[in-house]
Structures are given as structure tokens and as C-alpha cells.
Amino acid sequence: MTQTEILPPRPSIAERIGIPRPLLWGFVGLLLFMIGDGVEAGYLAPYLENHGVSARAVALLFTVYGVAVSISSWLSGPLSDLWGPKRVMWIGLGIWAVFEVLFLLLGVSTGSYPAMLVAYTVRGLGYPLFAYGFLVWIAAATPPRQLGSAAGWFWFAFSGGLPTLGSLFASVAIPVVGEVTTFWLSLGLVIAGGLVALLLTREPRGAARLAARDVSVRGIFFGSISILWREPKTFVAMIVRTIDTASEYAFLVIMPAFFTRVVGFSLPQWLQLLSIVFLSNILFNLASGMLADRLGHRTVVSIAGCLGSAISVPVFYYVPLAHHGNFLLAALAGIFYGATVAAFVPLSGLVPQICPKEKAAALSALGLGAGASTWVGPAIVTWFESWRGIEGIIWIFSGLYAFAGLLTLYLSIPTHAREHTRRARARGEDLYEGTAAFH
Structure with a gap:
């Protein structure tokens, strides 16, 4: 040879x-x-x-x-x-x-x-x-x-x-x-x-x-819901995922008026700022995923995602407020915010490792959280804007991100999941087994 x-x-x-x-x-x-x-x-x-x-x-x-x-x-x-x-x-x-x-x-x-x-x-x-x-x-x-x-x-x-x-x-x-x-x-x-x-x-x-052939249709669908209490870490991950982008959908409601009426930007400037935020987000989506493979998925989500967002949300509000009309500083604050929200991406890699036998069901929990964020964010605005206005909303989301950081402490990969992955890899088996045989 x-x-x-x-x-x-x-x-x-x-x-x-x-x-x-x-x-x-x-x-x-x-x-x-x-x-x-x-x-x-x-x-x-x-x-x-x-x-x-x-x-x-x-x-x-x-x-x-x-x-x-x-x-x-x-x-x-x-x-x-x-x-x-x-x-x-x-x-x-x-x-x-x-x-x-x-x-x-x-x-x-x-x-x-x-x-x-x-x-x-x-x-x-x-x-x-x-x-x-x-x-x-x-x-x-x-x-x-x-x-x-x-x-x-x-x-x-x-x-x-x-x-x-x-x-x-x-x-x-x-x-x-x-x-x-x-x-x-x-x-x-x-x-x-x-x-x-x-x-x-x-x-x-x-x-x-x-899914395994012996798992019924009812077992598959019920399993994708029951996984939330059979594997409580998926429920926690769903809550964290909901918090992740809820602020984005809330900001689409409250920030246009804030930047055009309070900060003094024109509508084209606001749209340009929004594009910069999303551009930052997509670039750091990629970077955070790669970083997670080196530093650990939970570490990136906890520190860069949760702690970072708890800081970046008020920064995105107070920096433009303190520097009226300064587009550069507003853009830098927006880039920081977009990057920290992107740092939740490793959840999509972490959850399948927490439930290696039920990856689709676990990811469906994340999907449910992602979908929920589209209405949770605007709902928070509807419920609480009359309390302290935009400033109150900002601190609610900052607190939610801090709370999500505490939740991520629970998102470690269980010993039985690591052992399952190790045994499957040692046998040369497919690491995906679909929904577990839940009846």
C-alpha cells in the first residue's frame, strides 16, 4: 500500500x-x-x-x-x-x-x-x-x-x-x-x-x-410534542429560541418611529440602518456557528448570545438617543445588536446533540420557538408600551435575555446522549435515528 x-x-x-x-x-x-x-x-x-x-x-x-x-x-x-x-x-x-x-x-x-x-x-x-x-x-x-x-x-x-x-x-x-x-x-x-x-x-x-418503522404516525406526532416534557431541555431551548428573535419583531414595530421622530433620521436612513443590522446578523450567523464548533455551543449562546444581547439592546436604544443624528454611532450599535442576536444560532447544533435519538422532534421544538417569536415580540409591545414607552420595552427585552442566559445553564448534553453518540459512532452506525420509539 x-x-x-x-x-x-x-x-x-x-x-x-x-x-x-x-x-x-x-x-x-x-x-x-x-x-x-x-x-x-x-x-x-x-x-x-x-x-x-x-x-x-x-x-x-x-x-x-x-x-x-x-x-x-x-x-x-x-x-x-x-x-x-x-x-x-x-x-x-x-x-x-x-x-x-x-x-x-x-x-x-x-x-x-x-x-x-x-x-x-x-x-x-x-x-x-x-x-x-x-x-x-x-x-x-x-x-x-x-x-x-x-x-x-x-x-x-x-x-x-x-x-x-x-x-x-x-x-x-x-x-x-x-x-x-x-x-x-x-x-x-x-x-x-x-x-x-x-x-x-x-x-x-x-x-x-x-423515524424507525415500528413507530406509529401517532407516536411521531405526539412524540414531537411530548418531547417538551420527556426531555425538558428541549422545552428550555424552545423558550430561549423564542426570546432570541422576539426583540427583532418588536423593534420592527417601535423602532421606525423612534429613529425618525426622536433620533432625527430620515426614512431612507432608517432603512439603511435596518439593512446594516440584518447584514451584521447574517454574517455573525455564520461566524457564531463556526465559533461554536471550537468553543462549545452552549458557551457561545450563553455569553455572546444571552449576555451580549442583554447589553446590546439598551446600547441600540441609548447610543442613538444620546447622539442625535449620528448615523455612524447608530450603525455601530446596530451591528453590535445584530451580532449578539446571531449568537443564538448554535442552539440548532446543540439541541440535536441533547436528543440524538429524536433530532427532528427536538428541532421542531426550536421551530415552534422561532415561530412564536414572530408574535411574542409585537405582543410585548402591545401589552407594555403604555407602561414606560419604548424605554420600558427595551429593559423588558434586556431582562428577558438575562433570563435566557440563566436558562442556558441547564442546556448541557446529558451523559446518556453522549454515550449514545459514542456507541453509534463506534459501531459505524447512522447517528440519526429519527423519533424514538415512543408509544
Whole structure:
């Protein structure tokens, strides 16, 4: 045997930067899909209001849509266990495409609000099935040592598309082709991204049922809920994940008026600042995942995520308030905030290691937390803004992040989980076993 024959194969560029090579095209497709999904983020609400839909009706549309997203985020886990992530992604792509067409033809084109409400709500089931189905696929096919980096790349693609590059695409397309045609272009991007991910990614685990054959459908679905009390650490992780991005959704409600009326920024300056915050977020999504593979997932979430966000939230408020009109200082504060919120990304790599036998169910708990944050943040604004105004909201979120930091102390990997992973690796077995045999 020659020296060349015994040397291990040289890792690909994708593997060297933390992307599992068999899933490379999935990440590319996810980015394109989420760009298409994010195209409307910055202009759907004003478009509908300018075409006769009341602000209250638009708010209801988005609220019901958010509920659908929450439900679908949870369903992505058990459905992936039942049918395999790839089929779940196909279903998500199909739902998004079909109901976007119905939304545009029967709702937007005719001005029918009931048609818009139904079609847009059902369409809300689409992107979580596609995106979080792929996250389950990542957990199934990625070695534990690489999960942090892979999760970072997932969130890099996810938030890079929605809303960052999606909104940028809309800002370029609308002046050229108009608002309605831009809606249709978003459909094209979603379909293109879905086909790239699903036709070019041939990693075998994603095409197969992940749960053991002896686990019933009821066991799979009930297991994805009962895991919250059977493995209480998943419930804690869900709460931490809800706190993570709740402030983002709250800030989209309260910060535009704060920066334009109090700080003295113009609307374009506020939009530029928001873009900087999200750009920081997507870059640090990737960095925090890679850092977690070296320093430990819980360490990054606890210190950079929870403690960091408890500090960055008031900084993002008080620094611009103290320096009216200073865009540079506001941007630096926004970058700090975006980075600390991104440091929660390693949760997506930590939770599958806490529950190595039930990765899809554990990730569905995180999906439920992510979906819940879309309404928890605005709800906190609704409930508490009359108490101390924006300043009171700021300190509520700072306190919540500190509380999340205490919760992360509980998120250690159990001995039985480490032992299961060690034995499976020693036997050369697939480390993904789907939902445990829960009856």
C-alpha cells in the first residue's frame, strides 16, 4: 500500500468552510428560495394599503399568516420523521407556489380581501416546511463536530434571503418592472431555489423516512410534542429560541418611529440602518456557528448570545438617543445588536446533540420557538408600551435575555446522549435515528 493510498481524502472547499459537501446545493437552493420569499417583506403592506386594504386588515393578514408559520414550523419535524425531509421540502415548495398564484390572481388582482386572507395564510405553511425540513436534513446528515458550522450556514442562507437580499431585489426590480411583476418574479425565484435544492441534492438520508418503522404516525406526532416534557431541555431551548428573535419583531414595530421622530433620521436612513443590522446578523450567523464548533455551543449562546444581547439592546436604544443624528454611532450599535442576536444560532447544533435519538422532534421544538417569536415580540409591545414607552420595552427585552442566559445553564448534553453518540459512532452506525420509539 502506497503513502498516497493511506492518506485520507483532501476535504473539499465546502467542507473546509463548514458546509457538508453532500448538502451544498441545498444551501444554494435555500438561499434562492428565501430571497424569493423575502421579496415582498418591505413593500407588501404599503402596496395593499395603497390599494384599498385598511391597515387593520393588513395587520390581521400578517397575524394569521404568522400563526400558520408557527404551526408549519412545528410540523416540519414530525413530517420529516414520517416522510423524510426531502418530501416535506417538496410539499413546502408546492404549497408556496400554488397559493402564491392564487394570492396574486384571486386576491391581489381582483382586490378580494377574503381571497387574499385564505391564500396568504395557507401559503404561510410553505416556507417553514421547505426551510426547516432542510434543517432536519442537515441534522440527519451532518457529523456532530460540524453541526455548529452547518447550522450557521443554514441561518446565513435563511436570513440572507429573508429579508436582506429579498428586499434588495425588490428595491431594484420595482422601479424597472413595477410592483405586481415583482411579485411574480419572487415566485420564479422560489421555484428556482426549490428545484436547485431538491434536484441537485442527492444525499440519501433526506429521501427516506427518519423515524424507525415500528413507530406509529401517532407516536411521531405526539412524540414531537411530548418531547417538551420527556426531555425538558428541549422545552428550555424552545423558550430561549423564542426570546432570541422576539426583540427583532418588536423593534420592527417601535423602532421606525423612534429613529425618525426622536433620533432625527430620515426614512431612507432608517432603512439603511435596518439593512446594516440584518447584514451584521447574517454574517455573525455564520461566524457564531463556526465559533461554536471550537468553543462549545452552549458557551457561545450563553455569553455572546444571552449576555451580549442583554447589553446590546439598551446600547441600540441609548447610543442613538444620546447622539442625535449620528448615523455612524447608530450603525455601530446596530451591528453590535445584530451580532449578539446571531449568537443564538448554535442552539440548532446543540439541541440535536441533547436528543440524538429524536433530532427532528427536538428541532421542531426550536421551530415552534422561532415561530412564536414572530408574535411574542409585537405582543410585548402591545401589552407594555403604555407602561414606560419604548424605554420600558427595551429593559423588558434586556431582562428577558438575562433570563435566557440563566436558562442556558441547564442546556448541557446529558451523559446518556453522549454515550449514545459514542456507541453509534463506534459501531459505524447512522447517528440519526429519527423519533424514538415512543408509544
